[in-house]
Amino acid sequence: MHCPRPPPLWNGWRARPCDPYWPVWTPMNRRRFWRRSQRGRTRCIPRAPRGCCSPSGACFLSLRARTAADQPGIIRGVVAEGATMIGRVRRIIGVVLCGCLAGPGAALQAADGDRPPLVIEHVDVISMVQGAPPVLRDQTVVIAGGRIQAVEASASPTPVKGAQRIDGRGRYLLPGLVDMHVHVWDEAELPAYLAHGVTTVRNASGMPFLLEFADAIQAGRLTGPELITTGPILNGRGHNTQANHQIVETAAEAREAVFAHHARGYRHLKVYSNLNPEAYRAIRLAARELGMSIMGHTPEGARQVDAAGVPSFEIAFRDILRDGWLSIEHVESIVWHALGDRLDPQAMCALAAEIAASGVPVTPTLLAHHNLVRVARSQGAFLRRPGVETMNPFIAQLEQPVYQHWASQPPTSRDAHDAFYAEAARCLHEQGVTLLAGSDAGIFVNIPGLSLLEELELLRGGVGISPWEVLATATRNPAQVLGRAARAGQIAPGFDADILLLAGNPLEDIGALRQLEGLVVDGVWRDAQGIEALHRQAREVSLERSQQRILAAMAAQGTPVE
Numbered sequence: 001m002h003c004p005r006p007p008p009l010w011n012g013w014r015a016r017p018c019d020p021y022w023p024v025w026t027p028m029n030r031r032r033f034w035r036r037s038q039r040g041r042t043r044c045i046p047r048a049p050r051g052c053c054s055p056s057g058a059c060f061l062s063l064r065a066r067t068a069a070d071q072p073g074i075i076r077g078v079v080a081e082g083a084t085m086i087g088r089v090r091r092i093i094g095v096v097l098c099g100c101l102a103g104p105g106a107a108l109q110a111a112d113g114d115r116p117p118l119v120i121e122h123v124d125v126i127s128m129v130q131g132a133p134p135v136l137r138d139q140t141v142v143i144a145g146g147r148i149q150a151v152e153a154s155a156s157p158t159p160v161k162g163a164q165r166i167d168g169r170g171r172y173l174l175p176g177l178v179d180m181h182v183h184v185w186d187e188a189e190l191p192a193y194l195a196h197g198v199t200t201v202r203n204a205s206g207m208p209f210l211l212e213f214a215d216a217i218q219a220g221r222l223t224g225p226e227l228i229t230t231g232p233i234l235n236g237r238g239h240n241t242q243a244n245h246q247i248v249e250t251a252a253e254a255r256e257a258v259f260a261h262h263a264r265g266y267r268h269l270k271v272y273s274n275l276n277p278e279a280y281r282a283i284r285l286a287a288r289e290l291g292m293s294i295m296g297h298t299p300e301g302a303r304q305v306d307a308a309g310v311p312s313f314e315i316a317f318r319d320i321l322r323d324g325w326l327s328i329e330h331v332e333s334i335v336w337h338a339l340g341d342r343l344d345p346q347a348m349c350a351l352a353a354e355i356a357a358s359g360v361p362v363t364p365t366l367l368a369h370h371n372l373v374r375v376a377r378s379q380g381a382f383l384r385r386p387g388v389e390t391m392n393p394f395i396a397q398l399e400q401p402v403y404q405h406w407a408s409q410p411p412t413s414r415d416a417h418d419a420f421y422a423e424a425a426r427c428l429h430e431q432g433v434t435l436l437a438g439s440d441a442g443i444f445v446n447i448p449g450l451s452l453l454e455e456l457e458l459l460r461g462g463v464g465i466s467p468w469e470v471l472a473t474a475t476r477n478p479a480q481v482l483g484r485a486a487r488a489g490q491i492a493p494g495f496d497a498d499i500l501l502l503a504g505n506p507l508e509d510i511g512a513l514r515q516l517e518g519l520v521v522d523g524v525w526r527d528a529q530g531i532e533a534l535h536r537q538a539r540e541v542s543l544e545r546s547q548q549r550i551l552a553a554m555a556a557q558g559t560p561v562e
Helices: 187-195 208-219 251-264 277-290 331-339 345-358 366-377 393-398 400-407 415-430 450-463 467-472 476-481 510-514 528-538 543-556
Strands: 069-071 074-085 088-094 118-125 136-144 147-153 164-167 172-175 177-182 198-203 226-229 268-271 293-296 303-305 311-313 327-329 499-502 516-521 524-526
Touching: 118 499, 177 450, 177 476, 187 198, 187 208, 187 516, 187 528, 208 226, 208 543, 251 277, 268 277, 277 293, 327 331, 331 345, 331 366, 331 415, 345 415, 366 400, 366 415, 366 450, 393 400, 393 543, 415 450, 450 467, 450 510, 499 510, 516 528, 524 528
Parallel strands: 118 164, 118 172, 177 198, 198 226, 268 293, 293 327
Antiparallel strands: 069 074, 074 088, 118 136, 136 147, 172 499, 303 311, 499 516, 516 524
16 A cells, blocks of 8 residues: 655644654754654544554654644644744644554554444443542443543433443443553453453563554554553562563663663663662663653662661662652562561551652552462462463463462461551551552462452452542552543543443442443443453463563563573
């Protein structure tokens, strides 16, 4: 198919096509800026061949904090940059054209305008809008173009012609859930998240093929939640190193790794506990230079243990609170690094106040430790629980020594720690720390999708957080932390149409999140049969496919593969 070249001028504005894998420069070569489109929502140039309008390669130019504008015939996301030169302001307009960006095998999809509106009628809405009633009764929600267009009383709704209509009587709408800490290894895992109402995930151990997954999901070629990923985990050598970690020991190695991650398309970094001060400082400075975020385990540097068994660390936990992280992961890592593994409630609550003052969010991932405790309590029987068939078979093979260790532990050996981690999460919440729901799904026995629901149940039943605030950890809070508070995490006009239809009210029973009857992702409706189809897809795992892909990714990042 022949895709037309973009005209030098479009309605008087200079057109600049943008390939998603290359930087785009202004004519003055002064500002490098580009960003992918939001999940392939595109508009095409009038009269362009239809095949040129696949959203699979779509991206748009943007400048920080500038608002994108819509123009007829131009992809959503036109942005103006003002640059003062010799007393004049030149408007440099970046226009991304639809054509010639689709990769091989790209699925051609109808534009948003070709999809009929979706109307969910007579439904109770848990909007998650701050200050709104917890439940808006008997509402009609109108969805078009992947966005929520209206939320209004069903008694007097605005007429919508030609819409697909869903009867929501006796049911509840909730924003799609976000899992802020997962490990994705294969495309078969992705439908499992959707099947449990998880519409966005943040992957915490990047590999190159995950960037391809993210693009394919955005373009509609792959079924799955919106996928945000860090680069490969950056760690130093030592006691806490895993096969998929990228080892950096010097400042030069660390800086080179960060720039390589950025060049490959990663915009988030994950760091780990073995990093020494020089490597960590280089990562932090390079991330700031490139505008990349940092999350992960707090680096400890060299570790020493005194005669009483109390550890001390080269890098103080409190020093990291000043470094502007996007989030700190794992409450058990906080207890270890900041408290020296002392199970001291008073010290923990004092620490929580310091974390709150720093403004750094925390992803507790209570389930990560709790499920290993369940393995010990059951002497290994928990390893065979329903749903493990959706776990990645290659990763499960690699984790067999971990499984065997925990299955052989005394059943109550970690009960005190398990209870204290819940107490620590309670302190964090009470002191005002922003909590993010994360499940550590994809490793150990944390089942993709289901594990986020279990994490939320722990936050409610084990920690005692109110139902609305528990839901906020997987809706409003992630949207705020990811810079999406104006478009995600709530059911309100103008927000992304990622929505769950539940049979019960999770504000009364958090377990109602398991009663998913319908799902809207990017404005597309799936009923109960569609959700069951997602469950079937999630069971289509492949040991051979995963092994080849993961080993190749490890080799590419410098991990010796035997």
